[in-house]
Amino acid sequence: MKVVLGVSGGIAAYKSALLLRLFTESGHDVTVVPTAAALAFVGAPTWSALSGKPVATDVWTAVHEVPHVRLGQGADLVVVAPATADLLARAAAGLADDLLTNVLLTARCPVVFAPAMHTEMWEHPATQANVETLVSRGAHVIPPASGRLTGADTGPGRLPEPEAIFAVCRHLLAQAASPQASSPQPASPGPAPTPGDLVGTRIVVTAGGTREPLDPVRFLGNRSSGKQGYAIAARAAARGAAVTLIAANVALPDPAGVTVHRVESALDLERATQAAIDEADAVVMAAAVADFRPAAYASTKIKKTHDPADPDAAPVIELVRNPDILAGLVRAGGSARRPVIVGFAAETGDADTDVLTLGREKLARKGCDLLVVNEVGTDKTFGHDDNMVHLLRPGSEAVVDIGPAPKAVIADAVLDAVRDLVDASAPPSPL
Numbered sequence: 001m002k003v004v005l006g007v008s009g010g011i012a013a014y015k016s017a018l019l020l021r022l023f024t025e026s027g028h029d030v031t032v033v034p035t036a037a038a039l040a041f042v043g044a045p046t047w048s049a050l051s052g053k054p055v056a057t058d059v060w061t062a063v064h065e066v067p068h069v070r071l072g073q074g075a076d077l078v079v080v081a082p083a084t085a086d087l088l089a090r091a092a093a094g095l096a097d098d099l100l101t102n103v104l105l106t107a108r109c110p111v112v113f114a115p116a117m118h119t120e121m122w123e124h125p126a127t128q129a130n131v132e133t134l135v136s137r138g139a140h141v142i143p144p145a146s147g148r149l150t151g152a153d154t155g156p157g158r159l160p161e162p163e164a165i166f167a168v169c170r171h172l173l174a175q176a177a178s179p180q181a182s183s184p185q186p187a188s189p190g191p192a193p194t195p196g197d198l199v200g201t202r203i204v205v206t207a208g209g210t211r212e213p214l215d216p217v218r219f220l221g222n223r224s225s226g227k228q229g230y231a232i233a234a235r236a237a238a239r240g241a242a243v244t245l246i247a248a249n250v251a252l253p254d255p256a257g258v259t260v261h262r263v264e265s266a267l268d269l270e271r272a273t274q275a276a277i278d279e280a281d282a283v284v285m286a287a288a289v290a291d292f293r294p295a296a297y298a299s300t301k302i303k304k305t306h307d308p309a310d311p312d313a314a315p316v317i318e319l320v321r322n323p324d325i326l327a328g329l330v331r332a333g334g335s336a337r338r339p340v341i342v343g344f345a346a347e348t349g350d351a352d353t354d355v356l357t358l359g360r361e362k363l364a365r366k367g368c369d370l371l372v373v374n375e376v377g378t379d380k381t382f383g384h385d386d387n388m389v390h391l392l393r394p395g396s397e398a399v400v401d402i403g404p405a406p407k408a409v410i411a412d413a414v415l416d417a418v419r420d421l422v423d424a425s426a427p428p429s430p431l
Contacts, residue, residue: 001028001029001076001077001176002028002029002031002074002075002076002077003023003028003029003030003031003075003076003077003078003079003169003173004030004031004032004033004071004075004077004078004079004103004107005019005020005023005030005031005032005051005079005080005081006033006034006035006079006080006081006083006087006100006103006104007032007033007034007035007038007042007047007080007081007082008034008035008037008038008080008082008083008084008086008087008100009035009036009038009040009041009084009086010038010041010082010084010116010117010159011041011150012081012082012116012158012159013034013038013041013042013082014041014042015081015082015159015161015162016042016081016082016162017042017046017047017050018162019079019081019162019165019166020032020047020050020051021050022162022163023166023169024050024051024052026170028173030051030053031051031053031071031075032047032048032050032051032053032055033055033056033057033071033099033100033103034047034055034057034100035057035087035098036057036058036098037084037086038057039057056099057098057099057100058098058099059098059099059102061099067099068096068099068102068103068106069102069106071099071103071106072102072103072104072105072106072107072108073106073107073108075103075107075109076109076173076176076177077109077111077112077169077172077173077176078103078104078107078109078110078111078112079111079112079113079114079165079169080100080104080111080113080114081112081113081114081116081159081162081165082114082115082116082117082159083113083114083115083116084115084116084117085115085117085122085124085127085130087100087101087113088113088115088127088130088131088134089126089127089130091104091113091130091134091139092129092130092131092133092134109176110140110172110175111138111139111140112139112140112141112142112165112168112169112172113131113134113139113140113141113142114142114144114159114160114165114256115127115131115141115142115143115144115157115159116144116157116158116159117144117157118149118150118153118155118157119149119153119155119156119157121157122144122156122157123156132199135199135240140168140172140238141240142160142164142165142168142237142238142257143156143237143256143257143258144156144157144159144160144257145159145160145161145164145254145256145257146259160256160257161253161254161256163253164253164254164255164256165256167234167255167256168234168238168256171235171238171408174406174408197239197240197419198236198239198240198241198415198419199239199240199241200240201236201240201241201242201281201282201419202241202243202244202279202281203233203236203242203243203244203280203282203283203418204244204245204246204273204276204277204280204282204283204284205229205232205233205236205243205244205245205246205283205284205286206229206245206246206247206248206269206273206283206284206286206287207224207226207228207229207230207232207233207245207246207247207248207250207286207287208224208225208226208229208247208248208249208250208287208288209221209223209224209226209249209287209288209289209290210222210248210249210263210264210265210266210268210269210287210289210290210322211248211249211264211265211290212265212266212290212293212322213264213265213294213297214297214298214302215297215298215299215300215301215302216298216299216300216301217301218301218302220290220292220293220294221249221290222288222290223288223376224248224287224288224346225252226247226248226249226250226251226252226287227252227384227385227407228286228344228387228407228410228411229245229247229250229284229286229287230245230247230250230252230255231407231408231410231411232284232286232411232414232415233245233255233258234255234256234258234408234411235408235411235412235415236411236415237255237256237257237258238256238257239415243255243257243258243259244258244259244261244276244280245258245259245260245261246260246261246263246269246272246273246276246287247260247261247262247263248262248263248264248268248269248287248289249264250262261276265290265293266289266290266293266322266323266325267293267322267323269287269289269325270323270325270328273285273325274329274332277329277332277339280339281339281340282339282340282341282342282418282421282422283329283339283340283341284342284344285325285329285341285342285343285344285368286344286372287344288344288346289322289325290322291321291322292319292320292321293319293320294317294318294319294320295318295319295320296318302315324366326341326343326366326368327365327366329341330366330367330368331367338425340369340370340418340422340425341368341369341370342368342370342371342372342414342417342418343362343363343366343368343370343371343372344371344372344373344374345358345359345362345363345371345372345374346374346376347359347373347374347376348375355373355374355375355390356373356390356392356399358373359371359373359390359392360392363394364394367394368394369393369394369421370391370392370393370414370417370418371391371392371393372389372390372391372414373389373390373391373392374387374389374390375388385406385407386404386405386406386407387404387405387407387410388401388402388403388404388405389401389402389403389410389413389414390402391413391414391417400413400417402414
């Protein structure tokens, strides 16, 4: 597919060379459109060598091809990374003073901005107003990461890693290539996801699988990869939500624009979730939490027994129950108002009971606002890029089936339901 990679004049421009490589190695036809300032950081030969095309910053180069119109018209995606405060301001104002801003005005495809700048510039009301304007027009703005900036400064404003930006772009390109395949089947109730429909919503997501330490080298754990929870966090951020992700033993890159807290055990996850929930509008408990943990932790490695009378003897490990984090959140709620709480039920079914029946029983026990039920097991769900889930609501026999579909599509369907629940729980506006 045809991608226009816009690069504006920030030190993070060097990272865009790797983003370009990710696009080209995935088979996309990429045209790089840098600003004049961007070429002060990364020169035109680099962009030409990596893209296989000449680059230009003005509308006069190859003017007979009308590049200021044709590039935007023919693109399947336009992504600007890094997007400086100046570029965001010019785009929001609708200026067309160089080739890149002309492309932004003529593009009728998805447009993604990945801002990068110093913290004070990102947090300035003018920049925030420009971002809101762009989002209101349908642009996707990936919030910057927090970390080391130019010099000794640290804070929000760091360009997300190229892999994280590419993940957002890849999802948008997949939607453009096959809109029918990327829609949940059947579609979830409510309007389709749009850029910015979660702006102002604060969402806490848990992901991964907890590990319960047994001794210094062993733990009790599960097969969860965290992919579904990470997809929910990434899509929520792309749709404008302020997202806190509590990750339990996940080997995935941090989603762009998401605040990540790493935990190990169920007790760790419980503490982190309780600390994050007070200001949340919604909590999505996608992590696979261990039901049990060893009653005692062995400070040294547990040895095999060497009993000559019983060479097959093995130590007996006593287990105790972990707290029911989901039910506890439902009982406690937040300090201001109870957030919308979404539970996940990973079930295998058994000889007597199917997955949906087990899911309904769990929904009744937990009391959450929405339960996402999926069947798991060997070669099912864990570690895969696709999933199939069933959405259950208390007091309703209706089941919304989503998938089989990529986990990003599942994430959007879950977030559609979260959006509707948050809207329904909001206090009425004063007259």
